Amino acid sequence: MPEGYQLTEWEYALKFWNINGSSSHSFSTCYDVTKAFVESSEIMHLRELKGAPVYLFSYFFDRALNSGLVKGNEGGQIELRQFKEAAETACRRGKSEIEDDGSHWMPWQCLDLTYIYSLLRDGYQFEDDQPIVLAKKIKGMEVSWGQGLAFATANEFQLTEGAIKSVLNSTADQNSTVVDQIFDLVYSGTNQVLSYFNIISV
Structure with missing residues (x-):
């Protein structure tokens, strides 16, 4: 200044x-x-x-x-x-x-x-x-840093999904079906948003 x-x-x-x-x-x-x-x-x-x-x-x-x-x-x-x-x-x-x-x-x-x-x-x-x-x-939709964060989060999610599942399943095998459903829901929802903006291809 x-x-x-x-x-x-x-x-x-x-x-x-x-x-x-x-x-x-x-x-x-x-x-x-x-x-x-x-x-x-x-x-x-x-x-x-x-x-x-x-x-x-x-x-x-x-x-x-x-x-x-x-x-x-x-x-x-x-x-x-x-x-x-x-x-x-x-x-x-x-x-x-x-x-x-x-x-x-x-x-x-x-x-x-x-x-x-x-x-x-x-x-x-x-x-x-x-x-x-x-x-x-x-x-027609305003872009902000949130889209970049969503992309980075989705990418990180893909990399760590297997490791997290392994930890959760080893401590609570009976809940493995619920865990799978939660991960599948979050993953598919994130991919739908990112693919809409042509940020990724699915």
């Missing part, structure tokens, strides 16, 4: 924080910090997707919308470099510009856009000309 800007009693993680801007506020300073964090996070590189359109939703879409990279709920396709350009613009804003705007996300826009750029560039290893498709809905 720019020098002279203050956020007082900002609530996060059930705590209140007082945040002060810095005289070193700039895109390059913010990028150095976010890049160090991203590289320390050991994110899986996705070089196999180089040049192929990558679809982004939720937080990515919202920040792109705030910065004017897409218009309305229609979304659209951009290149990764445009996140960097938007971040550079956001990081040039001074205290008065942020205060005059008043949007709750405006003080964080420099950090948000810089982090998104670094995550995609330094984390997933996409090039600046990587096609990025930003969308809010699939088949």
Whole structure:
């Protein structure tokens, strides 16, 4: 945040924080910090997707919308470099510009856009000309982080189903039929939801 800007009693993680801007506020300073964090996070590189359109939703879409990279709920396709350009613009804003705007996300826009750029560039290893498709809905339904969580949960469920069944059956053989029915119900229901959104094929 720019020098002279203050956020007082900002609530996060059930705590209140007082945040002060810095005289070193700039895109390059913010990028150095976010890049160090991203590289320390050991994110899986996705070089196999180089040049192929990558679809982004939720937080990515919202920040792109705030910065004017897409218009309305229609979304659209951009290149990764445009996140960097938007971040550079956001990081040039001074205290008065942020205060005059008043949007709750405006003080964080420099950090948000810089982090998104670094995550995609330094984390997933996409090039600046990587096609990025930003969308809010699939088949008319809004997409959020919940779909990603559902996919990850279903995948984890498949991997651990056998182990859990084994433990439960070893301690209560008489309930094995009930356990099987519960697992089958959860598994089939999750697959139906994910296949509807074309996230998996069944």
